[in-house]
Amino acid sequence: MPLELSAEDLPEIAATAGVPHYQRGSLTPGIVHFGVGNFHRAHQAVYLDSLFNLGLDHDWALVGAGVRANDAEMREKLLGQDYLTTVVEQEAGGTSARVTGAMIDFLPVGDVAAIGEALADPKVRIVSLTVTEGGYYIDPASQRFDVDHPDIVADSVNPEAPKTVFGLILLGLQLRRERGIQPFTVMSCDNIPGNGHVTQNAVAGLAELINPELASWVRELVAFPNGMVDRITPATGQRERDALEADFGIVDAWPVFCEEFKQWVLEDHFPAGRPALEKVGVQFVPDVAPYEHMKIRILNGGHATIAYPAGLLDIHFVHEAMEHPLVRAFLEKVEREEIVPVVPPVPDTDLGDYYQLIERRFSNPKIGDTIQRLCLDGSNRQPKFILPSAADRLAAGQSVTGLALVSALWARYCYGESDSGKPIPPNDPNWERLTALAKQAKSDPVAWLSMGDIFGPLASNPTYVAAFTTALSSLWSRGTKATLEAYLGGTL
Template identity: 60%
Template sequence: MNTKASPVAMPAYDRHSLTHGIVHIGLGNFHRAHMAVYLDDLMTMGLAQDWAILGAGVRIGDARMRDAMLAQDCLSTIIELDPKGRTARRVGAMTGFIEVQPDNAALIAAMTDPAIRIVSLTVTEGGYFINAATGQFDPDAAEIIHDAANPAAPQTAFGALLAALRARKAAGIAPFTVMSCDNLPGNGHVTQSAIVGLARLSDPGFADWVQANVAFPNGMVDRITPATGPRERAMAAEFGLGDDPVPVTCEPFRQWVLEDHFPMGRPALEQVGVTFTDDVHAYEAMKIRILNGGHATIAYPGGLMDIEYVHEAMADPLISGFLDKVEREEIIPYVAPVPDTDLGDYYSLIRERFSNPEVADTERRLCFDGSNRQPKFIIPSLRDALAAGAKIDGLALVSALWCRYCAGTTDSGAVIEPNDPDWGNLQTLALAARSDPSAWIGQKAIYGDTGQDPRFAAAFALALASLWADGTAKTLTRYLSS
């Protein structure tokens, strides 16, 4: 592919004339290929000139990203991986990056500025301090305990948000809107729960004020953005951007669905394809169950069969067939109708996206952080199928595949390097589950009461025994013939 022949699209607007309206916390690949791109498109149209992004972070890795971005005037390289040909653009919607500090003083000061009307977040699915078993805010997390005791010098994004909201309230400045861009069901509600829950630990009256006065719109976000490594940096070099250490690659597809709840105003994102609706929950349930649940379904068999890339897993008839059967029989039947959307067509689009060889997304990335992702992406479909008295063998096998993966070796005996924040504990339980399956499904934080369901317990035990005795390929073959 001759990518050098394609010119790199540069910002077609005067970045020096932009003013900040948004602080965004968590400058990972997804944000830079999603929200920043939508804003860049608006700015190209001559709109949203007062909605430039001020980048921010609260962790050590964020400081490294800040250094990299400031070195290139906060321009992000975005390479779209269309099988028909790659294209590159430099996105200029972010024009500054706040210093990353242990007490977040600079971040708090920036968010106190009246010009900031939206604070947005991509802090990953696991960054919201939610107990997976209860679905509620977890006040016992160490960082939350710290921030409750030290509200003026918080360590977390949520603590910093509260400190800024408190300062704005004292100064008579209206509160900004808090907009989660993370891949969570009801992400606005989840964010509100974390922030109000943290406030309640130290100042219940202020917690009530936040709950009554701060907007937390729900949203659904979607775009596949692989991790950046040597391959992605080589692509940037082919476009003449070899000095960029943090280029982002992504699929051509993107989607954003939002509640229109922005008391302090918002960019005209509907002009660039964002859907504003009161039915966000329907879109997000569709995406989380069909796409993210689909990712989880193909991740662990691919990992156990030593398959590196997602498109290679999709080309394997056993994994592809497994995905089809689980989706059509055990996931899609429990997805509620979505406005103007055919679920069968949506699933066909998902298959096409997963199969894009240009994206070169890795199975290892899909396997990462199952302890946070399985309760959100797989267990809800399993619960619905159990409640309906319907088939659950496929979803039980998905869970068994995750357990087998966490034992730490592939079917060929290759070592699987740690791939979950709780890897040590998961590996211990996965090895114990070989002789006692209840050791795995008894994890209340993952399965809640579902692990005690006799039908699920029996199906899980059968699937796990087959994986250990016969391997992944034979187990998938048996499932597909059932």
């Protein structure tokens, strides 16, 4: 008989899955986390659960928070199961499940007063966030905080009733400042180069619009450590719920399925204190930048490289894309010839070995990651994962044939129709704009590069423009398969 996930049923669930070894009633809050999605629950929450299982740092439990409608849905689901989550790790050789209990509360979404008071609680010493690459109000081309975004303008006009994550964080910091409480550390867990600096610019940038003195206080006294996070975590659907019930006898409203591999590299800059995460595998280093560059360029850039050709070839799962000889060969050639050579050295790491690890992880047949997920939000991901490598190669006078083809495949995908004529559903916050430009670019590829906010100086670089034009023209005249064959054969 399947068991509904709950604290009461943990003793019985322990027969098929790992469960917390600690008394959850002994936990007290130390971290408020914005953006309680699958990645957070498969990553930060798992590390904390492991630490608590060692009998350590029970004053660092998680409290969830959010600002979006799906945050409210997540809160409702987790509340119904005592804030427990089943994490299922899947590898070719086997599958295992564990129930994590590091979260002890989830603040009411939209309740500014409750969130503000939670952030002002002296017990809370870290505020962390996973709000996706597109959630930081960054201008894609300049990578600067967008002070003119309507959400930011609204929060600057009405700072006592903020609607954004950064407005809420600033409200909490202001309350602590007024009450003489040490500021919490703000820790981004998103895939953005220099994510600590980016988060600081967002919080201080909003503060500058409200009170320049407050902005100076934020920049001087609030810590924003940089970090690199990594774990492939697909979206949850009925497939995952059914698999959990069938394989482990657990009914979880929102389980998380993920790969076994995980990594977290952090700058050790936590003036208000931190949990001893180094005891459960977190790397604390003086400079995260080399690890960030490696992961964002090779892994996230690799995801973007396989996503759009696979999408145009009607491939559903990522491991199926890796089984396609053209897609796999395309990934390897772009990585080894154009991406890896411009990644700076990383301490104690062989970049060739790291790429081989990425290739194996992408090929995991059990993970169930979808091409549609990898194709999501290209307008925010291309400027972070693909275009910087192209810019570095151009600066060194090197070829960008493969990287330009990656972006051309994105343009072709945004036309909204695969090579077989199958409709591609909207998959980007800017989908309407992208599809309009993709239709123009069918006959005039340069129209796609008119998005100066995304392509920046690349849009006027003759070498890049020529490579992109050749690639997109080939995709339209010959199709995806023939274009990949031409690139792999050195004739594109």
